[in-house]
Amino acid sequence: MSRAPDPPSAVCDPGRLAALAAHAVLDTLPEQAFDDVVRLASRLCDAPIALVSLVAEARQWFKARTGFPLPQTDLDRSVCAHALAHPDSLLVIPDLTRDPRTRANPLVTASPGIRFYAGAPLRTPEGHVLGTLCVIDYVSRPDGLTATEAGDLRALARQVTGHLAMRRAAAEREAALRAVQATEERYRLAARATTDAIWDWDFATDHVLWNEALEAAYGHPLGTVAPTGAWWIDHIHPDDRARIDASIHAVIDGTGTAWSDEYRFRRADGSYAHVFDRGSVIRDGTGRAVRMIGAMLDLTERKRAEAARREAARQLDLERGLLEAVFRQAPVGISVAGPGPGAPNLINARAEEFLGHGLGGPALARYETYGAVHADGRAYAPHDYPSMRALRDGAVVSGEAMRYRNAATGAMRLLEVSSAPVRDEDGAIRAAVTVFLDVTEQRRAEAQLQRLALVAEQSSDFIAIADADGRIDYVNPAGRALVGVSEGAAGPLHLTDVLVPEDLPFAEGTILPAIRAGGSWSGEYRFRHLATGAVVPVRYNLFALRGPGDAFEGFAAVSHDISARKAAEAQQEILNRELSHRLKNTLAMVQAIAVQTLRNAADPADAREALVARLVALGKAHDILLTGEGESADLRAVLDGALTIHDDGRPGRFRLAGPPVPCGARAALSLALMAHELATNAAKYGALRNPDGYVTLDWTVADAPAPVLSLRWQEHRGPRVTPPARKGFGSRLIERGMAGTVDGEVATQYLPEGVVCTLTAPLVELLTGE
Numbered sequence: 001m002s003r004a005p006d007p008p009s010a011v012c013d014p015g016r017l018a019a020l021a022a023h024a025v026l027d028t029l030p031e032q033a034f035d036d037v038v039r040l041a042s043r044l045c046d047a048p049i050a051l052v053s054l055v056a057e058a059r060q061w062f063k064a065r066t067g068f069p070l071p072q073t074d075l076d077r078s079v080c081a082h083a084l085a086h087p088d089s090l091l092v093i094p095d096l097t098r099d100p101r102t103r104a105n106p107l108v109t110a111s112p113g114i115r116f117y118a119g120a121p122l123r124t125p126e127g128h129v130l131g132t133l134c135v136i137d138y139v140s141r142p143d144g145l146t147a148t149e150a151g152d153l154r155a156l157a158r159q160v161t162g163h164l165a166m167r168r169a170a171a172e173r174e175a176a177l178r179a180v181q182a183t184e185e186r187y188r189l190a191a192r193a194t195t196d197a198i199w200d201w202d203f204a205t206d207h208v209l210w211n212e213a214l215e216a217a218y219g220h221p222l223g224t225v226a227p228t229g230a231w232w233i234d235h236i237h238p239d240d241r242a243r244i245d246a247s248i249h250a251v252i253d254g255t256g257t258a259w260s261d262e263y264r265f266r267r268a269d270g271s272y273a274h275v276f277d278r279g280s281v282i283r284d285g286t287g288r289a290v291r292m293i294g295a296m297l298d299l300t301e302r303k304r305a306e307a308a309r310r311e312a313a314r315q316l317d318l319e320r321g322l323l324e325a326v327f328r329q330a331p332v333g334i335s336v337a338g339p340g341p342g343a344p345n346l347i348n349a350r351a352e353e354f355l356g357h358g359l360g361g362p363a364l365a366r367y368e369t370y371g372a373v374h375a376d377g378r379a380y381a382p383h384d385y386p387s388m389r390a391l392r393d394g395a396v397v398s399g400e401a402m403r404y405r406n407a408a409t410g411a412m413r414l415l416e417v418s419s420a421p422v423r424d425e426d427g428a429i430r431a432a433v434t435v436f437l438d439v440t441e442q443r444r445a446e447a448q449l450q451r452l453a454l455v456a457e458q459s460s461d462f463i464a465i466a467d468a469d470g471r472i473d474y475v476n477p478a479g480r481a482l483v484g485v486s487e488g489a490a491g492p493l494h495l496t497d498v499l500v501p502e503d504l505p506f507a508e509g510t511i512l513p514a515i516r517a518g519g520s521w522s523g524e525y526r527f528r529h530l531a532t533g534a535v536v537p538v539r540y541n542l543f544a545l546r547g548p549g550d551a552f553e554g555f556a557a558v559s560h561d562i563s564a565r566k567a568a569e570a571q572q573e574i575l576n577r578e579l580s581h582r583l584k585n586t587l588a589m590v591q592a593i594a595v596q597t598l599r600n601a602a603d604p605a606d607a608r609e610a611l612v613a614r615l616v617a618l619g620k621a622h623d624i625l626l627t628g629e630g631e632s633a634d635l636r637a638v639l640d641g642a643l644t645i646h647d648d649g650r651p652g653r654f655r656l657a658g659p660p661v662p663c664g665a666r667a668a669l670s671l672a673l674m675a676h677e678l679a680t681n682a683a684k685y686g687a688l689r690n691p692d693g694y695v696t697l698d699w700t701v702a703d704a705p706a707p708v709l710s711l712r713w714q715e716h717r718g719p720r721v722t723p724p725a726r727k728g729f730g731s732r733l734i735e736r737g738m739a740g741t742v743d744g745e746v747a748t749q750y751l752p753e754g755v756v757c758t759l760t761a762p763l764v765e766l767l768t769g770e
Contacts, residue, residue, distance in 0.1 A: 260278035
């Protein structure tokens, strides 16, 4: 396990640590101002954790925190310590597990498992970074903070720095006041015990005697001080000298006995101290001033404290003015309600707009007229309003959904209401501050967006949204599946990444510029599956996304997979070509049959009957091929179909036997015509003329390296057979047709007991299509 890197050297910078110590803030009690800042930072940056972190020499301590259980951590758990090396900018770490400074941090590797950090430095006017105002999330944020969030975090960090400075100024002011009080007490004691800067001026000799405090307070060793009034006057600031000389001599030369004034007295190091000097004149019997004894009080610290107090008052007035401006001009509704008579009751213009009325009557009575309804439809009771719960119970209500009927317009609005008590130093509730947000339009827009998102997520089409540069920000599940992109795929995907390379010039040169110019494009295009490289035909629709002022902001693509349609069209084209081919072959065969049947026909009626029978046999064979929905049919089915038209209803007329043998289209048509011709001859001259005559038709397939079909037709119980004097078209069709079609051999024997016809043909020829 790797060790967390050592904290930056800036952590141990003596000047920085001294500045942190000077603020005297470590291990102090929580303060509302800092707690408000972290809550606001958490809300503005949508982060569960926000901290005001002060980095000491061996630890980081949290002045304010929300969402984080620990009040402090060791430096090896500190991310804020790394922000000290960036005093002038935000430190943003999108993924703490990937940054070498933080990936071994125990808060990252173990509970609570933080993942994102953004910290704004708390930099003093002297340039010392005391710590950070930071926000933390349990999930990484690859894009960090938005510009608005970053600006808000910096602004809040400046507020924290201001609060720390005010806190330090207030502490120094109190210390200065205590110092002034102590100084005044010392002066009182000095008046009695001559232990402070006491002077004794003898007018007759112009001799001034100082006590040891002159050296202790102002650095002038008594041995180097000229004991004269001139030395004293010479050490008064030039701008004050004439005034003080005149004021003191006015008392000396007059009749008064007391003198006092403020001026600037030069120290031994050349700096000036603000002093309050006062003296008592001692006069002789004639009233002439002979001596003055006085004490010099150093007012430097008091002046500094007064200046700090004035600056703090000015800052307080400024903040009060800013708060009043925020209250009046805030885009959210704000009301302040007190618990009783004389308590503050304020409402800003935005709240009056949301509600349609002002505060109305005093205290609880006004709530009875308000038209608020809970999210579940229950009407609010007067004591149940968030502000009343905050006043009564000290409850903190955050984002409570409230439906409110606007008193001016009558429209029902959806509000989010937050309320919190304001307590005095003793913890007593003095008021409740309530914030109203009108989220009606926001919720309506969110609902519409959710419906649109559901449409996109559930659509079977490719739906994508890309920025102005064409980088895809969103692809729906169907789109990811279409182009082979997983949901967590690394790296940005561009619109053109899903197109086939050959189509890129047209897309980049024609389609995308047209969209950027405000148009749209629709047509058939091609995607590629990024995982397999397969081409996917689509109906491609691309159009522009416009923002405020009709500015071009990006692209939207909606595409439909037309692979099935393209496949159906290709299949249809194949079928059309096949049908055309078959039709041409069939017509050629019909023409040949017709010509041969009619060529030597003596009787037109007989010729017509023979032609019709042959065409019917041919049609039966075609029916068998089409019923099989393929390019072949079984031999038995072909023969059964051809012989059906010769079936006279007597059982056993045709006795077929043989194994299953597939026949191609050409062989099937020829075999059907052959069987028809044999059956026709048998009906006219052979076995089928007799009532008990029958035909056996059997076939075998020789088991050889090149299988051969052997088919035998034999007639039984017919009249005695005599060989014909000549062969007609039917006999020639039987012998030549099969031989030419399947490269087979046909032999016909006219045995006295019945005609025998045999066919032998290579099985591979029988399977050949048209």
